[in-house]
Amino acid sequence: MAAKPDLVVIGAIAGAHGVQGEAKVRAFGDPAMLASYGPFLDETGEVVFTPRRARHSGGETVIVVFEEDTTREALLAMKGTLLYVPRAALPEPDEDEFYYSDLVGLAVEDAGGAPLGQVKAVQNFGAGDLLEITGPDGVWYLPFTKEAVPHLDLKAGKLVANPPEAEAAEEAGDGDA
Template identity: 55%
Template sequence: MTDPLVCIAALKGAHGVKGEARVLSFTENPESCFAYRPWRDAAGKPLLTPKRWRPGKNEFIVTFEETFQREALDAMKGTLLYVPRSALPEPEEDEFYHADLIGLSVLDTNGTPMGRIVAVPDFGAGALIEIDGPDGVFFHPFTRDAVPEIDLDAGRCVIRVQDAEE
């Protein structure tokens, strides 16, 4: 298996005229995104290397080792920033990186294939797994009760599907 990329931040655009940019961190401790460098684009190509940063309003103001004009940073607005999964610490027990879950095959508790995990969104009421199944895409709660088994080595997870009458 190749080393998947994990999205840890997004470029929000230029800040001022001195080559700084606004960056939104997605890491649990927002400042920890700076421990992983260089940041890569979605294809894995090194893109930005943070040099200095300071807190902004719900973001960080960042200076990079690379030199950019304001227009170039504004053109990169919305760019997602990644690091290789291998650069990150191992998650605690019962914690998972989204990159580790995406692609897992999904079975119900009876062993019936349900599809594959394609995303792990959280729309504000808790994490879900988005499953691309034989009848189309559907969402399932991502809780211990709803997903009683995850086996990363086997590349699968088991979901508990409730009957409409339960």
Template identity: 45%
Template sequence: MTDKICVGAIAGAFGVHGEVRLKSFCTEPSDIAEYGPLTTEDGGRSFTIRLTRPVTGGIGARIGGVATREEAEALKGTTLWAPRSVLPSLPDDEFYHADLIGLTVVDPGGATLGRVRAIYDHGAGDILEVVGGAQLLLLPFTRAVVPTIDLGAGRIIADPPGEGVADDD
């Protein structure tokens, strides 16, 4: 488990007075302002966030110390991280994505399928990207396909659906 969780990213400048467009990764997007100050992944920079308004593709925000469009645009792509200690505790059947990255994935018989490399959410539900050797699996992150997650053991048990899921490229 990591001591920081990525809660959002700066998607670019918004307007001409230093406002930014934030992409929040929080269940409730406005919660991103409650976990601050937020930092870069390496902790090298710290940001205070004040939300201003909803904008297309995210949330408008002011970042402390950013006063011009050029300063805001220079932050585009910066990920925003919060200490795990300020985030809410999750129920037993919910997980922070950061806790799943790197876990070993095995099938119900114990054969290793690979490791979780990424988690994607394209709107219809989360997808686990599992890599192992030359094999790439994209698994729906549902209870039917992923019945067991054991963070203590660093392992996920997955029962991949039939044909069409694996891609050997």
């Protein structure tokens, strides 16, 4: 059995557009490039759709026509389906850039090097990117900002976290006299 390719989520089905089988796809990157990376895959690497044409419709939405026959009803039923492409199909990021998928699995440490957990996922619930971290105290979220993540080292496989709660405790004196 062949190894599953390294996959990156690049979008999600957002619904149907019109009645001719066109799909609205929310791009998780450059909308103009969404359809240029080849077939859209599922999380197992199987082809879901092959884009034939795409046009940017403003914001994060792209209207896509697929090679495969599909219906409005089928697309509506697939709303929220994540679309993947092989990592190798994407351009290499610049030196100080990375894909969010590169963050998953990184060790999380505090400024003193004490382990805090591991990055499970990158989430965005509408108010900015958050790192979902699993640690000894369960799951917690860290804003993905320069203040909260002052150091990121992909080669070493870790990041330094400065959680806002820790900052607030320091400013309050943490109850020490």
